[in-house]
Amino acid sequence: MKKAQYAQRGPVPQDVIEAVEFEAPPLNAGQVLIEVLASPINPSDVLTLTGEYGLLPPLPAVGGNEGVGRIAAVGPVVSHPQVGQTVLLPIQGGSWATHMVASAKGLVPLPDGADPKQLAMITINPPTALLMLSEFVDLQPGDWVIQNAANSAVGSYLIQLAKLRGLRTINVVRRESAVEAVRAAGAEVVLVDGDDLAKRVREVTQKAPIRLGIDAVGGVATQHLAQSLGEGGVLVNYGAMSGEACSISPASFVFRDVTLRGFWLSRWFQAATPQRRAEVFGEIGRLVASGQLTARVQATYGLDQIKQAVAAAAAGERDGKILILPNGPV
Missing domain, CATH: 3.40.50.720 (NAD(P)-binding Rossmann-like Domain)
Structure with a gap:
């Protein structure tokens, strides 16, 4: 397992982040292990690396705040979602990794037949x-x-x-x-x-x-x-x-x-009810799954190419999103 981690922030975002190996902890009751399929690099992610964003996680931290994954394992007393289910990654940071441990409660299930690269970009x-x-x-x-x-x-x-x-x-x-x-x-x-x-x-x-x-x-x-x-x-x-x-x-x-x-x-996430969040992401998920809502992808990178990926995302002129595919092509 690998994750893209940074221990400091600086003016050149690709200089502060690197892929490192890690071991996922044992799953506690109510937790699941998610295999990350795809995660984009957003402007807010770049600003977080440079220290210019309005909300900065404590260091060291793992990059990324958005993406899509597949349930790889479930802990005790978890009945939903089940292994193999495609889910929206929780907005808690750390999506630039091969795997994430998260609480099963509140995970948003997504259509299994939709393009993971398009689904990865629907959170923000x-x-x-x-x-x-x-x-x-x-x-x-x-x-x-x-x-x-x-x-x-x-x-x-x-x-x-x-x-x-x-x-x-x-x-x-x-x-x-x-x-x-x-x-x-x-x-x-x-x-x-x-x-x-x-x-x-x-x-x-x-x-x-x-x-x-x-x-x-x-x-x-x-x-x-x-x-x-x-x-x-x-x-x-x-x-x-x-x-x-x-x-x-x-x-x-x-x-x-x-x-x-x-x-x-x-701020909207903090104020919105779980029902309202489910309504919004349900509508977006259906539109993406049906092909009515799409986004341009300029390039995809593996996790070992995180420095090149961040540099490409921070570049001035792009024609589409930069995506991280931590476990290879999807």
């Missing part, structure tokens, strides 16, 4: 997209939504989920080279960010009011989205890819009653 990005579409504004079919970082994993899921709900999207990217990939993901409108974004948005929508904006960039990009919203619109920020604080003119607040909100999936 799809619920982030789904909840931002549903928790802040009561949108109706035909309504417009505008988002930046549309070429990100969350952006791609948001495009697909919006289309399934009959919503129309304006998708903003920061470079011309990203436009075609976003169109290939099914985007109806793709625009490159700029000071005149609001003017171009009004032309595309024929001045239809936009009630919801999704911001992952921060800096002046936040202002560009705020200017594109209609009166009383809600702008939801969930990241700062620019590395800058959100910049927004008081005029958007005072004269057009725009609201700026924040979204952090970890």
Whole structure:
């Protein structure tokens, strides 16, 4: 058994992590041993390695917070899930490993016939997209939504989920080279960010009011989205890819009653009831299993290639997610 462990944090994330051998402890009552099939590297994972994320585990730690696995063994008094069942890995850290020990209680079963690589990515990005579409504004079919970082994993899921709900999207990217990939993901409108974004948005929508904006960039990009919203619109920020604080003119607040909100999936997990979590992941799991919800995968790596994998995930331009396959191809 192996795990990708780090004992310190530093500015170059791939330098602080390495694959090491370990032995799983005996299973206690209520525990299961999970064989990890696939686990992605998310931006939050990279920021955790550099020490810049909002929630940092004590050191030493095992990387990864998301993935999918198969029950390999069960401890005493465990009746469900059974050996062989595909499950969502618990969000407790440590998914970059060949095996994990976890409590059987609360594990989410997943369709056994679905692609493990697609299932591995459903814990963070799809619920982030789904909840931002549903928790802040009561949108109706035909309504417009505008988002930046549309070429990100969350952006791609948001495009697909919006289309399934009959919503129309304006998708903003920061470079011309990203436009075609976003169109290939099914985007109806793709625009490159700029000071005149609001003017171009009004032309595309024929001045239809936009009630919801999704911001992952921060800096002046936040202002560009705020200017594109209609009166009383809600702008939801969930990241700062620019590395800058959100910049927004008081005029958007005072004269057009725009609201700026924040979204952090970890906080939602803390507040959501088990029933609500099951509803969200049940919907996402069904959409992934049916092929209606997918994400691009740029490359897969074995656990012994963890340094190369983290370096690839931290690179500026990618066309898809980096996945760790700890036990080989799936």
